[in-house]
Amino acid sequence: MTLLRLALLSLLCAAGMTHAAPPARVVGLGGAITEIVYALDAGGTLVGADSSSIYPPEALKLPKVGYYRTFSVEGVASLKPNLVLASDQSGPPQAFEQLQRLGSKVVVLPSAPTLAALDQRIVGVAAALDMQARGTALVDRLHAELRELKPPAQRLRVLMVSSHTGKMQAAGEDTAADAMLALAGATNVLAGQTGYKPFSAEAAAALKPDVIVTTTMSVSASGGVDKFLAQPGLNATPAARQKRVIVMDDLLLLGFGPRLPDALRQLQAGFAARPVAAAR
Structure with a gap:
């Protein structure tokens, strides 16, 4: 500034x-x-x-x-x-x-x-x-x-995705999303990127995130969690196959307001959840 x-x-x-x-x-x-x-x-x-x-x-x-x-x-x-x-x-x-x-x-x-x-x-x-x-x-x-918050036992690789308009965008550095992941003790798989940018199906699959984090508005725009995870690219990630997705209220996740500790607790609880067995 x-x-x-x-x-x-x-x-x-x-x-x-x-x-x-x-x-x-x-x-x-x-x-x-x-x-x-x-x-x-x-x-x-x-x-x-x-x-x-x-x-x-x-x-x-x-x-x-x-x-x-x-x-x-x-x-x-x-x-x-x-x-x-x-x-x-x-x-x-x-x-x-x-x-x-x-x-x-x-x-x-x-x-x-x-x-x-x-x-x-x-x-x-x-x-x-x-x-x-x-x-x-x-x-x-x-x-x-x-x-009082403790870092997670394992530092997971996380992809933060926004899809309000039906087109996926992922969060890199210099975003509230990236700051939240850092405070929660996770690694942003797009740390080398700045801001929100569209990304291809091939790029999503290559990133191989352990967990996908998104917002309620993004999931609603996609027609539900299953349809959100079925999007090309996301559906090929380990996170989608194991249904390791954390869906949070938009303002809670990205607002950086007085509920910040609550947001971080929700994120960390999602990181600690056991993966769902992949469908055969």
């Missing part, structure tokens, strides 16, 4: 934290950001959120303002928030300036899939809500849970 970008974020954060009183009308832009508000027991302040804000169930009832990367300024403004909490991937870029001109304070939080950035997200949201003590307690509890 450039110095200019860092300076901009600092200015926006400073602008958002000069409340004379705790904010009463808050809009969350980014599923993990909204989830942090609820984790701080401040869900009652939320008057709206973006479409990626799907947890907890109460978030589904909030008025939606579009997807956070391309949210509707008019939609946010219509909710008359005095605070907007946003992922630094929210946009378009000029939208924050428009919201500030309309009288809303804006706090922009880092979205990087790292523990340090997660701490900053929690502390930043808590400070904006004038709940610093709750933020500190949440960070301390999260790290205590993470310290």
